[in-house]
Amino acid sequence: MTNRPECFTQHLSSLPYVLIILAGLGLITGCSEFDRNNADINSNSGEITASSDFGQRIGNADNEPQNWLAHGRNYEETRFSPLNTVNDSNVSSLGLDWFYDLDTDRGQEATSLVVDGTLYVTSAWSKLHAFNAVTGELIWQFDPKVPRETLSKACCDAVNRGAAYWDGTLYLGTLDGRLIAVDAESGKQIWSTNTVDPKMSYTITGAPRVGKGLVFIGNGGSEFGVRGYISAYDANTGEMRWRFYTVPTEPGKSDGVASDTVFEKFAGESWTGDFWNASGGFGGGTVWDSMAFDEELGLLYFGSGNASYWNKHYRSPDDKDNLFVASIIAVKAATGEYVWHYQATPGDAWDYTSTQHMILADLDIGGETRKVLMQAPKNGFFYVLDRTNGQLISAENYVPVNWADGINRETGRPNIRSDAYYWKTNKPWVAFPGPFGGHNWHPMSYSKDTGLVYIPAQEIPAVYQEDKNFKPFPLGVNLALDMRPMILPDDEETVNAIKSTLKGYLLAWDPIAQKEVWRAPHRGPWNGGVLSTAGNLVFQGDVDGVFNAFNAKTGERLWQFDSGNMISAAPMTYAVDGKQYVAVLSGFGTSWSKLASRLAWDDKGPRQNKSRLLVFSLEGNKSLPLLKRKLPVLGQLPEQFASEEQVNQGEYLYHHTCFACHGFGAVAEGLNPPDLRYSPMLHSQAAFNAVVLDGALSSKGMVGFAKSFSESDAEAIRAYIIERANQSLGSN
Numbered sequence: 059m060t061n062r063p064e065c066f067t068q069h070l071s072s073l074p075y076v077l078i079i080l081a082g083l084g085l086i087t088g089c090s091e092f093d094r095n096n097a098d099i100n101s102n103s104g105e106i107t108a109s110s111d112f113g114q115r116i117g118n119a120d121n122e123p124q125n126w127l128a129h130g131r132n133y134e135e136t137r138f139s140p141l142n143t144v145n146d147s148n149v150s151s152l153g154l155d156w157f158y159d160l161d162t163d164r165g166q167e168a169t170s171l172v173v174d175g176t177l178y179v180t181s182a183w184s185k186l187h188a189f190n191a192v193t194g195e196l197i198w199q200f201d202p203k204v205p206r207e208t209l210s211k212a213c214c215d216a217v218n219r220g221a222a223y224w225d226g227t228l229y230l231g232t233l234d235g236r237l238i239a240v241d242a243e244s245g246k247q248i249w250s251t252n253t254v255d256p257k258m259s260y261t262i263t264g265a266p267r268v269g270k271g272l273v274f275i276g277n278g279g280s281e282f283g284v285r286g287y288i289s290a291y292d293a294n295t296g297e298m299r300w301r302f303y304t305v306p307t308e309p310g311k312s313d314g315v316a317s318d319t320v321f322e323k324f325a326g327e328s329w330t331g332d333f334w335n336a337s338g339g340f341g342g343g344t345v346w347d348s349m350a351f352d353e354e355l356g357l358l359y360f361g362s363g364n365a366s367y368w369n370k371h372y373r374s375p376d377d378k379d380n381l382f383v384a385s386i387i388a389v390k391a392a393t394g395e396y397v398w399h400y401q402a403t404p405g406d407a408w409d410y411t412s413t414q415h416m417i418l419a420d421l422d423i424g425g426e427t428r429k430v431l432m433q434a435p436k437n438g439f440f441y442v443l444d445r446t447n448g449q450l451i452s453a454e455n456y457v458p459v460n461w462a463d464g465i466n467r468e469t470g471r472p473n474i475r476s477d478a479y480y481w482k483t484n485k486p487w488v489a490f491p492g493p494f495g496g497h498n499w500h501p502m503s504y505s506k507d508t509g510l511v512y513i514p515a516q517e518i519p520a521v522y523q524e525d526k527n528f529k530p531f532p533l534g535v536n537l538a539l540d541m542r543p544m545i546l547p548d549d550e551e552t553v554n555a556i557k558s559t560l561k562g563y564l565l566a567w568d569p570i571a572q573k574e575v576w577r578a579p580h581r582g583p584w585n586g587g588v589l590s591t592a593g594n595l596v597f598q599g600d601v602d603g604v605f606n607a608f609n610a611k612t613g614e615r616l617w618q619f620d621s622g623n624m625i626s627a628a629p630m631t632y633a634v635d636g637k638q639y640v641a642v643l644s645g646f647g648t649s650w651s652k653l654a655s656r657l658a659w660d661d662k663g664p665r666q667n668k669s670r671l672l673v674f675s676l677e678g679n680k681s682l683p684l685l686k687r688k689l690p691v692l693g694q695l696p697e698q699f700a701s702e703e704q705v706n707q708g709e710y711l712y713h714h715t716c717f718a719c720h721g722f723g724a725v726a727e728g729l730n731p732p733d734l735r736y737s738p739m740l741h742s743q744a745a746f747n748a749v750v751l752d753g754a755l756s757s758k759g760m761v762g763f764a765k766s767f768s769e770s771d772a773e774a775i776r777a778y779i780i781e782r783a784n785q786s787l788g789s790n
């Protein structure tokens with residue numbers, strides 16, 4: 059391993075936020091060098107005896123290239139299609155064949171499925187739709203009627219990333235935690251089971267997977283103080299077969315489920331403090347997205363999320379690993395019995411989830427064919443593991459990182475830098491990557507033709523600072539961080555300078571050599587999921603709504619289509635009667651638009667949001683109705699009534715809870731959720747309290763926060779938003 063990734067350079071500026079970013083730059087290791095190591099894990103594999111014809115269809119997905127039967131197309135989750143009618147020589151003729159306007163104005167993240175001429179896709183609010191894949195005619199729609207107040211439990215919009223298909227039945231996880239089986243022909247519910255404790259802030263946004271007649275589903279909520287787990291349900295009856303918690307319960311107690319043994323054996327000892335109750339955050343480690351079912355080895359791999367709270371000081375203050383947060387875990391798929399784990403970020407305190415997409419492949423490593431699992435988690439390193447035993451084969455940083463000096467080859471552990479421990483240093487720390495990750499949930503793709511993994515990569519630093527006075531509130535996010543250093547300045551020049559330091563690009567990565575082969579830059583950092591095909595093509599959308607096709611070998615951009623709306627979802631491709639189609643969802647929303655809203659705007663204001671399913675073909679020639687841009691309407695600015703002390707208190711409270719939906723510094727993208735600086739409620743404390751304390755807008759997802767905030771707290775928050783409205787909009 060002698061590869062040295064390209065060193066990191068960044069635009070210099072004298073502006074304050076940029077300065078703090080640059081202060082972190084000196085600490086960046088863009089050029090670290092390290093090698094393989096052995097993780098301390100057991101080798102074992104499960105056995106599943108049940109048989110299923112449909113499993114064989116997914117297992118032999120390349121025998122039916124016209125279909126897309128599973129979330130990642132096949133059990134290996136490669137998102138590579140053997141279809142090549144659309145290829146590098148004719149993709150420039152690709153055009154819109156049909157489209158469908160969805161009935162939501164939220165983010166869209168789902169990958170469609172296609173089974174024998176019918177296209178199934180989920181949308182925001184966990185709705186499921188079936189279309190004639192040729193004509194675009196809606197066959198049926200299933201709406202699980204998720205209560206809109208569930209939005210207050212969701213970190214990252216009302217999104218859904220897809221359904222699973224198994225033998226005539228579709229499986230859907232809903233935002234409020236149900237797993238529902240739906241008849242694929244009629245669209246009628248077959249069974250529904252609640253998978254979560256409704257008193258806790260659990261949500262489901264990920265796609266279930268099905269293997270050997272079991273449906274696997276996890277959930278999210280680590281920012282809200284939950285305890286992560288994954289469960290398996292009988293595909294026919296909805297009966298739970300097993301559950302595996304990723305973090306332990308209260309010391310001395312057990313759950314009576316599959317994970318008990320491993321916590322008793324060794325994993326429980328990796329925790330200290332009050333992690334197991336509300337004052338400690340319940341541990342986190344939620345299984346909110348990636349899974350891979352290994353038919354051959356009988357294993358299920360799943361990735362776990364960040365620890366809760368983010369700040370380790372308030373969660374589990376000793377220097378222990380907190381297993382199994384930020385890890386890849388392998389269990390026997392039939393029973394949930396622990397087999398191995400690899401923890402990418404021991405003792406995670408940075409939201410460095412390992413829930414990112416995992417791809418299985420057989421790679422030639424040093425002349426030997428190894429069964430590997432590949433992942434590019436948020437922490438910025440690309441990992442190649444031996445999936446039979448969890449041994450680390452190699453890891454290199456695929457984006458600039460400054461939290462660790464490489465991965466130790468002997469121990470499999472990162473060499474974490476001391477200044478990353480922001481709760482010990484008492485200093486704000488500028489991290490590369492930040493909580494958005496070097497790569498987020500957007501699926502990668504692996505092409506057997508090119509041998510490359512295509513990663514939606516991004517460079518978005520963030521400032522971590524301990525909240526010295528942290529107390530958890532009963533509703534909303536609890537991070538134990540002071541988020542105020544993340545407030546952006548008001549002047550456009552500074553914001554533009556910051557924008558220029560952020561990067562997003564499609565990265566073609568050689569997983570054997572662990573090095574970059576090419577990159578295709580996008581205008582914004584938050585770039586969408588990826589599809590690769592045997593037509594020597596890679597398809598990907600971006601934050602600006604441009605849908606692209608690249609030459610898979612060279613990265614040359616061969617085709618573009620302006621969808622007019624952010625594309626986060628991964629494209630997929632299918633064929634009916636020999637004609638190839640490419641489908642992708644567009645829709646503004648997701649965590650990026652909520653938290654980095656100001657960086658997503660241009661001077662014309664945010665895009666109007668119309669979520670759409672877009673389907674392309676070589677014969678397609680439809681045009682898309684344009685969406686207008688508009689800035690929110692500003693009425694008379696409210697007058698400040700409060701003292702500076704009240705405003706400061708309001709700023710603190712706002713950045714404890716409200717920022718997570720309404721943006722840093724009370725600046726939101728203005729579509730949904732609203733930008734509070736423009737709110738007419740600012741003119742009346744009674745009106746403000748009716749919403750903020752009493753939940754007058756619960757039906758829109760804004761629940762009342764009376765359990766968290768007193769009347770004087772609400773007054774302080776209103777005072778802070780009024781201050782921000784006058785500061786930032788006063789000259790308009």
Ligand code: CA
Binds near residue numbers: 280281363364409411
């Ligand atoms: Ca998280």
